[in-house]
Amino acid sequence: DVKVTQSSRYLVKRTGEKVFLECVQDMDHENMFWYRQDPGLGLRLIYFSYDVKMKEKGDIPEGYSVSREKKERFSLILESASTNQTSMYLCASSAAGPDEKLFFGSGTQLSVL
Amino acid sequence: TQLLEQSPQFLSIQEGENLTVYCNSSSVFSSLQWYRQEPGEGPVLLVTVVTGGEVKKLKRLTFQFGDARKDSSLHITAAQPGDTGLYLCAVLDDKIIFGKGTRLHILP
Structure with missing residues (x-):
């Protein structure tokens, strides 16, 4: 069964902490994405990557960075967590090509206190 | 301006009823x-529709792409509690764009 796995379902951090959210996919997909999902705001794209060591800013990259050292792994980094980064974070992957079908992980609910 | 407008935002209906939710845009996709x-x-992912006027069925779910490829609808026949969830439409602009979704709750 193909999978996108996010390392944590729930995470509680303190303001100012550095936070790492990990995502691994086993489908050999070229493309990987990080979204955050908030009530009333829908899914918003933070960063994406179309290849190893490549990254592109999405719609709301401020306060975040990413790392993609291996094809299967895409990490989201909160350099200094703030309370307004409390959210559900969703990782997704897709194969290269015009028909981008996204496969999502189960999400990480991050609370920053 | 939201590229994709989904309606209604929330819908709560009894098991066995039919319902339709919508995804609209002023752009062609x-x-x-x-x-x-x-x-x-x-x-x-439930379905991808490609051709204007296309209708796809997935058990009790019927998806339609508008003739002008600007809008789509999802019709559920005889809703079941297992249909409860957030239904999102999405299109490929220069990247995939999501609507805010319709939150559906089926009451047993």
């Missing part, structure tokens, strides 16, 4: 996707 997100999970 080459394809449109529908995802369902169950509580505590990530979205799962």
